[in-house]
Amino acid sequence: MNSDAVRFLLNNDVVTIENIDPNLTVLQYLRDERFKNGTKEGCASGDCGACTVVLAELNNDNETLNYKSINACISFVGSLHGKQLITVEHLKQGAKLHHVQQAMVDNHGSQCGFCTPGFVMSSFALHKQNSSPNRAEVLEALAGNLCRCTGYRSIIDAAMVSSEDAEDDSFAQHYQQSVKHLQDFKNLPAAQLCNAKHQYYAPKNTAELAEKLLNSPQATLVAGGTDLALMVTQNLGTIADLVYLGDVAELHTLENNADEFIIGSAVPYTTFTPMLHDEYHELGEMIERIGSRQIRNNGTLGGNIGNASPIGDMPPALIALGADITLQRGDVERKIALEDYFVGYKQTVLKDAEFIKNIYIPKAKTGQILKLYKISKRIDDDISAVLAAFFLEINDNLVTNVRIAFGGMAAIPMRAKQCEAALLNKAFNRENISAAQQALTLDFQPMSDVRASDKYRMKVAQNLLQKCYLELQNKTIETRVVNYA
Ligand SMILES: Cc1cc2nc3c(=O)[nH]c(=O)nc-3n(C[C@H](O)[C@H](O)[C@H](O)COP(=O)(O)OP(=O)(O)OC[C@H]3O[C@@H](n4cnc5c(N)ncnc54)[C@H](O)[C@@H]3O)c2cc1C
Numbered sequence: 001m002n003s004d005a006v007r008f009l010l011n012n013d014v015v016t017i018e019n020i021d022p023n024l025t026v027l028q029y030l031r032d033e034r035f036k037n038g039t040k041e042g043c044a045s046g047d048c049g050a051c052t053v054v055l056a057e058l059n060n061d062n063e064t065l066n067y068k069s070i071n072a073c074i075s076f077v078g079s080l081h082g083k084q085l086i087t088v089e090h091l092k093q094g095a096k097l098h099h100v101q102q103a104m105v106d107n108h109g110s111q112c113g114f115c116t117p118g119f120v121m122s123s124f125a126l127h128k129q130n131s132s133p134n135r136a137e138v139l140e141a142l143a144g145n146l147c148r149c150t151g152y153r154s155i156i157d158a159a160m161v162s163s164e165d166a167e168d169d170s171f172a173q174h175y176q177q178s179v180k181h182l183q184d185f186k187n188l189p190a191a192q193l194c195n196a197k198h199q200y201y202a203p204k205n206t207a208e209l210a211e212k213l214l215n216s217p218q219a220t221l222v223a224g225g226t227d228l229a230l231m232v233t234q235n236l237g238t239i240a241d242l243v244y245l246g247d248v249a250e251l252h253t254l255e256n257n258a259d260e261f262i263i264g265s266a267v268p269y270t271t272f273t274p275m276l277h278d279e280y281h282e283l284g285e286m287i288e289r290i291g292s293r294q295i296r297n298n299g300t301l302g303g304n305i306g307n308a309s310p311i312g313d314m315p316p317a318l319i320a321l322g323a324d325i326t327l328q329r330g331d332v333e334r335k336i337a338l339e340d341y342f343v344g345y346k347q348t349v350l351k352d353a354e355f356i357k358n359i360y361i362p363k364a365k366t367g368q369i370l371k372l373y374k375i376s377k378r379i380d381d382d383i384s385a386v387l388a389a390f391f392l393e394i395n396d397n398l399v400t401n402v403r404i405a406f407g408g409m410a411a412i413p414m415r416a417k418q419c420e421a422a423l424l425n426k427a428f429n430r431e432n433i434s435a436a437q438q439a440l441t442l443d444f445q446p447m448s449d450v451r452a453s454d455k456y457r458m459k460v461a462q463n464l465l466q467k468c469y470l471e472l473q474n475k476t477i478e479t480r481v482v483n484y485a
């Protein structure tokens, strides 16, 4: 196995790191090793945005850069390999503030200032990608940043300020030089990091990945790290042998053919979501409610499935759509239905040394409809209490095909087969919907936890079926559909 140190640009300087604990987060690296304390720690769990930094990475054309905001607190330091890390300290342009910083001053967007670097970096990433964002785009870009004192209006006003007329900043001036560095990094062999106890390896292709896993089946895979890093930052655990999937070329492919979408397991949400929007509008909208922009810039579909959480949002939606996944071990691949992947709470059919390679999402045929409902306490950046996914085909008011799946109702994301049976080959009418609502009590015995009680979960699942029916009937819901007991 050929491997090398981790190399990246810290602002405009080339940095090489080797003997450093790979369990270190980018935030700890910046604050403790580089003494760059402008990036703040609020929650250390991806929730507040105080630690937001910006990564620039090469686009597929290998010539242009994609700037994205990420949460430094839940990104492992090794994942910086081959990228440019931009921190708040570097925004200032000589003696002048950067125009996104100046806009915060001009719009009175800061009081205690603790959240300010994070907001500034989210705004910087947005303006690098879009010089005149509209209000919806600003809200989406800032939804992962919390402020306790200023109030959001002035911060939003600041981020709305167009950068169209702004002078080139130092990043624009050094653009070609940055591209050249990142191109050079791309030609380096697989990166690795280690200290006395922990190691980190970033294979560049599936052959290297498969070999590493066969030799070290106990190794832990990390893609975006937005689930896994919490094991270190919240549970105070350590991970002995990390294998990073972000550099594995074959796990980064996207295919849009006549019958299906094929998504590489390590492609981040913000990269693959635009491809799905036209076919499954509600799926695109639901994905935009997964975490925040920072989470979706790093988080992947493979990680969402691999985590096997009963409240992960993608599995129920994809099970309803009849998605398949491929799993690879050594050079052997197998394809299974996603619904067969989950076997118990956080348990899956994944074997030692196996990894998720691709996700296959069938396209809808004429007359097929997907309806999705995410129930959480907040619209943005919140985990579901219940996620309902209804996939229906209705011909002459007869249900000719139905797949219904829920998250948050059982130990695994699961189909509601009794409910489906109550609808299949029956008229799509209120009476049969009532029977199907009843059948949900045979499918699930949900649990109570901090997000919702068992009773609430069942009621809301039943109500969502009725909401789906009414929406498909094009009726307005004017009254509460089912009374809470
Ligand atoms: C603040 C916050 C908000 C969030 N909001 C949501 C939300 O609204 N909805 C939601 O569903 N999730 C949410 N999440 C959870 C998380 O962001 C998603 O599950 C995300 O898709 C995980 O992807 P990742 O690439 O970061 O996974 P990682 O953290 O890298 O990995 C997660 C798990 O999957 C395994 N894994 C990763 N890739 C593979 C692979 N190719 N093959 C086999 N195993 C693999 C890893 O070993 C690990 O056990 C949130 C997380 C945070 C911190």
Ligand code: FES
Residues within 6 Å of the ligand: 040, 041, 042, 043, 044, 045, 046, 047, 048, 049, 050, 051, 052, 071, 072, 073, 074
């Ligand atoms: S410190 Fe709160 S999101 Fe990172």
Ligand code: FES
Residues within 6 Å of the ligand: 109, 110, 111, 112, 113, 114, 115, 116, 146, 147, 148, 149, 150
């Ligand atoms: S200015 Fe104090 S938290 Fe935002």
